[in-house]
Structure formats: structure tokens, C-alpha cells
Amino acid sequence: MSLIRELFQQQKQILDHFFHTVDCEAIDSVLYTLSQCRGAIVLSGVGKSGLIAQKISATLVSTGTRSYFLSPSNALHGDIGNVHSDDVVICLSKSGSSQELIDLIPFIHQKTKQTIAVISKTASKLEKLCAQTVYLPVQRELCPHDLAPTSSTAIQLIFGDTLAIALMKKRGFGIEDFAANHPAGLLGRKITLRVEDVMLKGDLLPLCKSTDKLIDVLHELSMKRCGCLLIVNERRQLEGIFTDGDLRRSVQSKGAAALESTLQELMTRNAKSISPGKLALHAMQIMEEDPHRLITVLPVLEGTSLVGLLRMHDILQAGL
Numbered sequence: 001m002s003l004i005r006e007l008f009q010q011q012k013q014i015l016d017h018f019f020h021t022v023d024c025e026a027i028d029s030v031l032y033t034l035s036q037c038r039g040a041i042v043l044s045g046v047g048k049s050g051l052i053a054q055k056i057s058a059t060l061v062s063t064g065t066r067s068y069f070l071s072p073s074n075a076l077h078g079d080i081g082n083v084h085s086d087d088v089v090i091c092l093s094k095s096g097s098s099q100e101l102i103d104l105i106p107f108i109h110q111k112t113k114q115t116i117a118v119i120s121k122t123a124s125k126l127e128k129l130c131a132q133t134v135y136l137p138v139q140r141e142l143c144p145h146d147l148a149p150t151s152s153t154a155i156q157l158i159f160g161d162t163l164a165i166a167l168m169k170k171r172g173f174g175i176e177d178f179a180a181n182h183p184a185g186l187l188g189r190k191i192t193l194r195v196e197d198v199m200l201k202g203d204l205l206p207l208c209k210s211t212d213k214l215i216d217v218l219h220e221l222s223m224k225r226c227g228c229l230l231i232v233n234e235r236r237q238l239e240g241i242f243t244d245g246d247l248r249r250s251v252q253s254k255g256a257a258a259l260e261s262t263l264q265e266l267m268t269r270n271a272k273s274i275s276p277g278k279l280a281l282h283a284m285q286i287m288e289e290d291p292h293r294l295i296t297v298l299p300v301l302e303g304t305s306l307v308g309l310l311r312m313h314d315i316l317q318a319g320l
Contacts, residue, residue, distance in 0.1 A: 007142060010142060011142050011150075011151060011154070013139075014138070014139050014140065014142065014151040015151070015154070015155070015158075017137065017139040018136065018137055018138065018139070018155050018158075021137045022135075022136065022137055023134075023135060026133070026134050026135065027134055027159070027163070029132065030116055030132060030134055030163070031163060031166050031167070031170075033088060033114065033116070033132065034065075034088060034163065034167060035167060035170050035171075037086065037087070037088045037114070038086040039066070039084050039085070039086030039087035039088070039112075040066040040067055040068060040084075040086075040087050040088075041057075041060055041065060041066065041067040041087070041088050041090065042057075042067070042068060042069075042070050042082075042083060042087050042088065042089040042090065043056055043057040043060075043067065043068075043069050043070070043090050043092070043160075044069070044070045044071070044072055044075070044089060044090070044091050044092070044101065044104070045072075045091065045092035045093060045098075045101070046072055046093065046098045046100050046101060047098075047149070048149040048153050049092040049093055049094060049098070049149070049153065049156060050069075050071070050072075050092075051153075052092060052153050052156045052157050052160065053069055053090070053092045053160075054069045055157060055160070056092075056156075056157070056160030056161065056163075056164065057069045059160065059161050059164040060164045060167070062178075063164050063165065063167070063168040063173055063178075064167075064168055064171055064173035064177055064178075065164065065167050065168070065171075068082070070082065070083070070089070072098075072100035072101055072103075072104045073100060075104055075107070075108075076103065076104060076107065080104075080107055080108070080111065083108060083111040083112060084111065084112065085111065085112050086112070087111070087112050087114065088112070088114040088115075088116065089108050089112060089114065089115045089116070090115075090116045090118060091104075091105070091115065091116070091117050091118065091126060091130065092118045092156055092160075093117070093118070093119055093124075093126055094119065094120045094121065094138070094149060094152045094156075095119070095120070095121050095124060096117060096119035096120075096121050096124025096125060096126040096127050097121075097124055097125055097126065098126070101126055102125050102126060102129065105126070105129040105130065106129075113131060114131060115129070115130040115131050115132070116130055116131065116132045116133070116134065117129070117130035117132070117133045117134070118133075118134045118136060118156065118159065119133065119134075119135060119136070120135065120136050120137065120138045120152055120155070122135060134159070136152075136155050136156060136159055138151055138152045138155055139151075192279075193279065193280045193281070193318055194276065194277060194278065194279055194280060195274055195275070195276050195277070195278050195279070195280055195283050195300055195308070195310055196276035196277065196300075196308070197280065197318075198280055198310065198314045198315060198317075198318050199276065199300050199307075199308035199309060199310045199314070200226065200308055200309045200310075200311070200314070201300075201307060201308040201309075204224065204226075204309075205224070205226075205230060205306070205308070205309055206220050206221060206224035206226045206228060206229050206230060206309075207220070207229075207230055207231075207232055207306075208220060208229050208230070208231055208232075208242075208263055209231065209232070209233070209263070210231050210233070210239050210240070210262065210263050210264035210267065211262055211263075211264065212262065212263050213259070213260055213261065213262055213263075214242075214247075214250070214258060214259050214260070214261055214262070214263065214266060215259040215260060217229060217263065218259075221242075221244075221247070226297060226309060226311060227243060227244045227296055227297055227311070228241055228242060228243040228244065228297045228309075229241070229242040229243075229263065229267075230299060230306060230309060231263050231264075231267050232306055235305070236305050236306050237304045237305060237306070238271070238273065238299055238301060238304075238306045239267070239269070240263070240264075240267030240268055240269045240271060241267060241268050241271040241297070241299060242263055242266055242267045242268070243268070243296075243297065246266060246267070246268065250266050271299060272286060272295065272298060272299075273298065273299045273300065273301045274286060274298050274299075274300055274301070274310065275300065275301060275302065276300050276302060276307055276308060280310070280315055280318065283298055283310050283315065284312070284315050286298065287312055287315075295312075296311060296312045296313070297309060297310070297311050297312070298310045298311075
């Protein structure tokens with residue numbers, strides 16, 4: 001067994017022990033406290049626990065919960081002024097004996113009584129000082145000397161991120177809210193780019209009528225380079241779709257006679273479609289939902305009227 005695989009297996013065993021022994025009822029109690037918080041959720045910690053506290057705070061903010069990180073040392077030099085009576089302060093410490101946090105808690109209690117200790121050793125000083133306690137069981141560190149914070153910080157992060165998502169779900173923080181907080185980068189494109197932003201429309205659409213013969217519209221299929229024909233009636237309502245794949249299958253089954261067939265005989269009725277206001281990401285999911293029959297083009301309908309065509313090529317070009 002390779003060293004990495006062996007360490008992965010050890011880490012899995014440590015995490016399994018955590019999941020099997022953690023007190024979920026105690027965490028449920030903390031979740032209730034946080035869900036009732038009218039102020040900010042303040043995270044604090046020292047060393048590696050401090051870095052995890054910063055990450056948890058960032059996750060809370062991005063998922064719709066007011067939060068910030070409070071450095072214990074900076075707090076005693078002015079930053080404690082950011083803490084208000086409606087805030088909840090969460091202190092992360094594996095040992096529960098971080099002196100900086102122990103020195104900080106009495107001054108925090110002058111601001112708010114809502115304090116939570118998140119520790120991995122029972123009967124600690126921090127536990128006695130805080131109003132609530134969550135015990136995160138850590139069998140041992142992945143470090144061969146059981147010293148470097150490795151498994152314990154992973155467990156702290158699992159705890160914090162799970163709480164953040166629980167709060168997100170409780171508050172009904174949806175994808176539209178997420179989009180407002182993440183306008184840039186790949187994530188921003190995924191949750192802000194809409195079908196109407198990338199679809200083909202107007203003269204670029206490969207349109208024909210159900211009464212047209214295939215031989216008469218082959219130039220439309222070729223020139224528009226969309227990989228399909230959209231069959232519409234006089235009111236521009238979609239009646240069906242005819243794809244490059246349909247062309248191959250028609251020629252294979254009918255031979256040259258397929259060219260004299262009308263689109264009404266060859267088209268696929270009840271084609272999947274999407275509305276222009278939907279997310280492009282949602283359109284991509286529709287196209288890929290059947291791995292055995294991937295869709296590369298998707299008609300765009302406003303009500304019953306055809307307004308555009310979305311190609312997988314255009315979605316990929318947009319960077320999704």
C-alpha cells in the first residue's frame with residue numbers, strides 16, 4: 001500500500017470515529033441558538049483553530065449569515081468593540097485551554113452572554129467559561145506524533161461548514177440569493193448566466209415548416225450550422241425538431257426516399273425545451289440528464305412561442 005493511501009485510510013478511520021460518536025443533539029442545540037441570533041455570528045480561535053474559524057466565518061457569510069472573525073489578541077486591543085449584545089461568539093480550541101481565549105471570554109461577557117465553546121477535550125477551562133459547549137471527538141491526529149493539528153482541524157471544518165449549510169437551509173437561502181453574493185468567477189457565471197444571454201435568436205434560427213420536404217431545407221440545416229431544424233407553424237409555435245442524428249437515421253432507414261419526405265414525417269414531436277429566463281446551468285443539466293442520449297440543442301420557448309435555440313457549444317463557450 002502506498003503511503004498516501006495508507007494515510008487516507010487512517011484519516012478515514014479517524015473521521016468515522018467522529019461521525020459515530022459525535023453528539024448531534026448538542027449540535028442541534030447550537031444550531032437553534034444560531035438560528036435565533038439577531039446579530040452576527042462571531043468566530044474566534046488561536047493558531048490552526050483560528051484559521052479554521054476564519055474559513056467557517058467566510059462560509060457563513062457566503063451562504064447568507066452575518067459573520068466575522070475576531071482575533072483574540074486584536075480583540076483585547078480594541079476589536080472587541082465590534083461585538084454587540086445580539087451577537088453569538090463561537091470559540092474554537094481543540095484543548096479548550098488556549099490562554100488567549102480564556103483571557104478574552106470575561107470581556108466578551110461584558111458585551112454578550114451568548115458564547116459557545118467548540119472543543120475536543122472535556123472539562124476544560126473554556127468549557128466552564130462559555131454558556132454552551134460542543135464536544136468534537138478526535139481519536140487522534142493524523143500526525144504520527146499525534147501533535148500537528150490535522151484530523152482535529154478537519155473535524156472542526158466539517159462541523160462549521162455543516163452548521164453553515166444547516167443555517168442556509170433553515171433560512172431558505174436560495175440560488176438567487178447565492179448569485180447576489182457571488183457575481184464573479186466560474187461560480188458567478190454558473191448562477192447568473194441565463195439562457196437568454198447565450199441563445200441564438202432571430203435570423204440565426206434554422207426554421208422550416210412541417211410541410212417542407214427534407215431535400216428543400218437541407219441548405220438551411222447546413223448553412224445555419226445549428227445541428228438541427230426547428231419546425232414551427234404560422235404563429236411561430238414549435239411543432240417539432242429535426243436533428244443531424246435524425247438525418248442519419250432517416251437516410252439509413254429510407255435511403256434516398258427520405259429526401260422526398262416532409263418534416264412532418266421525420267421530425268421529433270414534444271421536444272424538450274426551456275424558457276429564456278432559466279439559468280444556463282439548468283439547461284445544461286437538462287441536456288445531460290440522460291447519459292445514453294445526450295442533447296446538444298435545446299429550443300427556447302416563451303410560453304408556446306419559439307424565441308431562441310440553445311446549443312451545448314454556446315454553453316461551453318460561456319465557460320460553464
